[in-house]
Amino acid sequence: MRHNSSTWRRLLAALLGAGALTLLCWGLGWLCSPAYAQYQGPALVAQEIRYLAPAAGEVQLVWGLDGWQPLLAELRPGQTWIEQGVMHSPMERQGQTFVASVRGTPGATLDYGFRILAKHDGARIEPLWDGSMHYRATVTAERVITVTSTAQLDDALPLPSSVELGMYVLAALGLLVVSLLVIARSPALTYGGPLIARGSAARDGLFLAVIVALSLSLYVTRLGFYSDDWAFLAAFAQAPDRSLPGLFRANYSAHTLMRPAQIFYFALLYWLFGANPLGYHLVNSAVLVLCALLFYLTLRELGLPRQLCVAVPLVYALLPNYSTDRFWFAAFQAGLSMALYFLSLYADLRTLRAGPRARWLWKLLALLSLFVSGLAYEVALPLFLFNTLLVWYLGRPSAQASRPGVELPTRLLLAASSLLVLVAVLTFKGTTVARLDHERGFVERTTAIVGHAFALNPHNYDRGLNFRQALATNYGEHVVNLPVHAWHILWREPGTATLVVAASIGLLGFVYLAWIGRCSTRQLLPASQYELLRPAAWGLLLFVLGYAIFFTNTQVQFSATGIGNRTAIAAAVGVALSVVASVDWLSTLACPRAWAARLFAALLSLFCVAGFLVNNSLAGFWIEAYRQQQNVLAAISTRFPALPAGSTLLLDGVCPYAGPAIVFESHWDLAGRLQMHYHNPTLRADVVTPSMQVADDAVKTTIYNLEMSYPYNKLFIYRYGVDAVYPVGDAQAARRYFELYNPDYSSGCSRGKPGFGVPIF
Secondary structure, eight states, X not given: OHHHHHHHHHHHHHHHHHHHHHHHHHHHHHHHOOSSOOOOSTTOEEEEEEEEOTTEEEEEEEEEETTTBOOOGGGSOTTOEEETTEEEEEOEEETTEEEEEEEEOTTOEEEXXXXXXXETTOOEEEEEEEEEEEEEEEOOSSEEEEEEOOOOGGGOOBOOOHHHHHHHHHHHHHHHHHHHHHHHTSSOSSOOOOOOOHHHHHHHHHHHHHHHHHHHTTTGGGOOOOTHHHHHHHHHHTOSOOSHHHHHHHHOSTTTTTOHHHHXXXXXXXXXXXXXXXXXXXXXXXXXXXXHHHHHHHHHHTTOOHHHHHHHHHHHHHOSTTTHHHXXXXXXXXXHHHHHHHHHHHHHHHTTTSOHHHHHHHHHHHHXXXXXXXXXXXXXXXXXXXXXHHHHXXXXXXXXXXXXXXXXXXXXXXXXXXXXXXXXXXXXXXXXXXXXXXXXXXXXXXXXXXXXXXXXXOTTOOSSOOHHHHHIIIIIIIIISHHHHHHHHHHTXXXXXXXXHHHHHHHHHHHHHHHHHHHOSSOSSOSSHHHHHHHHHHHHHHHHHHHGGGGSOOOOOOOSSSGGXXXXXXXXXXXHHHHHHHHHHHHHHHSOHHHHHHHHHHHHHHHHHHHHHHHHHHHHHHHHHHHHHHHHHHHHHHHOSSOOTTOXXXXXXXXSEETTEESSOSHHHHHHHHHHHHTOTTOEEEEOOTTOEEOSSEEEEEETTEEEEEESSSEEEEETTTTEEEEEOSHHHHHHHHHHHOTTSSTTOOOOBTTTBSOOO
């Protein structure tokens, strides 16, 4: 009894410690947040906003001050509420105009936009966003701001019915039940063998590090910055406080509020390397190597066969499914988040064989890794729930013969502490996310997202969760068609260095995998074909969990080669496991047991070589895009030794994309680059693309449903290639220019698509 009482006291103290850790992390996040600025006193002045939208029936004003920051509750206008970290106010309908009155401090920046919830006839629609993150005005003495709607309500989609939602949910539950039955029929979740010896594990880790480093070696030193990178860098460069906290505050706003770890990571990289891209990409390469090593340690801790422990991380590290995370600074938080995910799972597994004192140190490391991973990126969050269930199962005394079981109270506390921190992270995310273009009520949002996720023929797919697109992209393009893409690359004479590295990866991979397969005393996977379904089923389950976070929003694109594939980094864990299981199944069927390991090594090495060739080929487009950026900037700086404050430069004659890579495509990348070069935050800039419109009052561009408007005041068109400048003082001059030089606004470029670029296969 005395022993049990002491155990319960320790467990209670640990639970209180986990709660205190969660509260401390919440408090630190709150203190770092600039979202709730203190606007006090009688200095606030009224700003009336009038929104002309004849086709709309219900509109909300979404607004904030100095980076979408909300006012204190007592200073907000009546009926104003906070939704996902941003103020929302209802607009009163007056004929065809919607009116709202807000208040702000003179001189502050008023950020605003409009959510249209219904048509003129009252029909509810998927909320449409009219505006952009840079749509703003300066607060002055009592004034009226008039805006004309640009939303196309004719294209607005009606909300799916609740009956359709129910059918989709039942179909999803059916698929889940089938998967769980296949998994549950297996005798155990792992093979339960002894851990790989430390010396062997060290050699395996060295092999993985060498292969991953080789796969990055030809391009990592030649990459640069792209798209969102320039917006982040411009904010850092213009920060009045260059200390690490000051750099953090420079980019931490309502639009990044849900990812404080990402912004801190970016601020740290800028603090270390400034505007030199090499340091950023070397750090990211180290993170990718670390992902492979931590993945290996996790599989080793599960007691899996050595050949499997090496093969799965090797395939994962070379998959092109998430290629953008290798090249694009703005996506580097994805690799960091996954490294912390693997570290958290490894630490959780270590708690099962650690002593009573060391157990809670490992658990603390697991919780901290979970917390930071979630605050850096979201795609791994559903996998943390899987971690909790896995550790709970493996902690049972009967689950693993190779390790002692864990007492029920301890297992309860281990699981409860993980769930507590996970719920805290999810709550923080849910209350701070600011994806304004797709906000809606819970039922409306869920109905639309679930319906789209299981649609078999998504019409003109652009974004949003859809498992048919996910399977076609991840398994179709990057598994089934991967050898075809690699062959096309080889046919185009890739160069001596590429061939040498590809041969090195293939030879090293085959020799090492065949060697450890021969040395292993255990068969790689069970011989029964039914048992071979188990790792494949786990792979598919992890693949689904890797995309499960997008049941809450529509911010996902399934692109084989464009920047939209950055979100596939978590789902690729399941793809890697599925590939290895499938290759082993084919090897077992095709060869006697004595030769199966060699065939397995050969097929997997060829697959890794194909992955390297595709990744290296894609890197060539990003290198070319950065070279074109530098040429454009050199031409602009030569033609414009200085630009007038408050001026707008429209860049014409430049293709926005080099294949899937981004040259300049938007108002945030070109403007950010010019603001850094000229040290002038008042400059505005954009790129001429087929989405441009010449209106009577301004030139307008649209990207990702965000519209920018450039009045005919200090507006210049710079035509790259002929080094010519055309001042544009009115709509007639703008139309005359485009009729003469670029009538379809394409500049003769292949038609690209934001998030996808120009497809290359």
